[in-house]
Amino acid sequence: MAKVVTGLRPGGRSERIQTAVHQAVKELQKNLEQSQITIPMIADEAGVTPSTIYRRWGDINQLFSDVALNELKPDMEPKDLGSFQLDITTWVEQYFEEYSSEVGQTLLRDLLYATESSNARKCETLIVQQLDIIQARAKARSELTIENQEIIEAVIAPMLFRILFTDRTLSLDYVHILLERLFKAHPDFN
Amino acid sequence: MAKVVTGLRPGGRSERIQTAVHQAVKELQKNLEQSQITIPMIADEAGVTPSTIYRRWGDINQLFSDVALNELKPDMEPKDLGSFQLDITTWVEQYFEEYSSEVGQTLLRDLLYATESSNARKCETLIVQQLDIIQARAKARSELTIENQEIIEAVIAPMLFRILFTDRTLSLDYVHILLERLFKAHPDFN
Known part of the structure; x- marks a missing residue:
């Protein structure tokens, strides 16, 4: 990978x-x-x-940030469950569970708090690398897909906003609402 | 306020x-x-x-975070420009310019990096307080509006994701794309 x-x-x-x-x-x-x-x-x-x-x-914050980036790098490919919609859903659920956990939240904050902001700026790259694997599989299956950018804007960004900037309970229900909305906007998936 | x-x-x-x-x-x-x-x-x-x-x-990080929260608190009401769409657009542009600046990015990171995460969790409250002022004015003008939650998910969250987690150039063009998409999804505003 x-x-x-x-x-x-x-x-x-x-x-x-x-x-x-x-x-x-x-x-x-x-x-x-x-x-x-x-x-x-x-x-x-x-x-x-x-x-x-x-x-x-x-300085020490840069070191903490580097360690966090390394910990947040996915150590395996997204699961292949046979369809684009299932692969995306499962990958997003896993991403949410990782980042919304106490450990995940601490890693996110360590990542962000560096003199150089370049580590946090790699988050999108890490996400896109994983999504690209899902996209390639879907194309091999001749499935229609949704662009990475749209998945990030409609699901990942609101999810991270909720984790970092609100005091709401973090539950998978919210992720499912976001995913449902994403797929509903693309009639091919209904 | x-x-x-x-x-x-x-x-x-x-x-x-x-x-x-x-x-x-x-x-x-x-x-x-x-x-x-x-x-x-x-x-x-x-x-x-x-x-x-x-x-x-x-500890010192909690203090830096408190200072950042105080700096990020809006010190004035959103401008009243006579329509919901204009008020939202102008307020979002201003929010983006504040948070995407070098000072704004440092404040955001200070805010997030506290032992207690409660300061960052107030961000949504600060946003909702400002949006509520715009909503109340629109209602007084008998205008249709878009719910705060939808504005946050469709515009604010992707904007903050771009500022914090990507290495893309930060320009108002992106904010305008997000706003245009938001209003297009509500035919009353076209």
Whole structure:
């Protein structure tokens, strides 16, 4: 599956450091509040010098954001359930469950809170990569589809708005309302 | 205009401290990177003890988030331009220009990055308060309107998604496409 390119030579020194440092952050996050974690603590846990971390990530928020982006990268392809509508529905449900969970919400916030906003800006790319797999399968089945952009605007964006910016209960019911509306707007799916 | 209730007695000691501390944060933010600012620096600038700040805000991210929420609160009513469609269009354009600016994006991220997520969850309330003013005016003019929830889902959510989660150029053209689609879905407005 296509991954966001890290620009690192696989297995090289740079990648090994990144893996060790990410692992150290995740280890510390298990037992501490984010605000209690410091770069020297991470360096100690990862077996590198603090200056290695400062040089590479600049500050701790950038590092937290990088770790969050890595965690949010899908580690498998969307399920193939035999139809475009089912594939989209199932993938959206899974996406919602991941992002609306407490862990998912923390990852989203870590992702956003970096000096450079480039990590959060990769979210759309990650979504489109997954949707493209569903689109390609549907085309192979000669099915009609709905464009990615429309799926993002009609379903993903309102879902993320609800997760981040409202105090409403997060339930799959809302996702189903959005999906139903999306498919209703395309008579081929009714 | 309705404001998000702070729960503070106007002019009381608690409110005076809040004002001084918020002011100190904004002063320091003018010249320093966020990650360089510390609670002792803020306390010094505000003329309070660091423990006053710790007791009240818990940690620095909560304080940054509170300051951001205050900055993002609209300080005036939406313009009255004589029709629902014009009022909504102008208000949305203004909202987009505020949130897509560099300052607006930083405020959004500060808002989101708090231990408690309750500040970000007030965004919808702030939007609904402004839209309700526009709705009430339209009703007084006996105009047909579009429900707040639909405006949020069709325009605000995709706009915020584009600002936060994509690397696309932010321009008013996109906002106009979203608005046009919203009004087209309601034949009364064509």
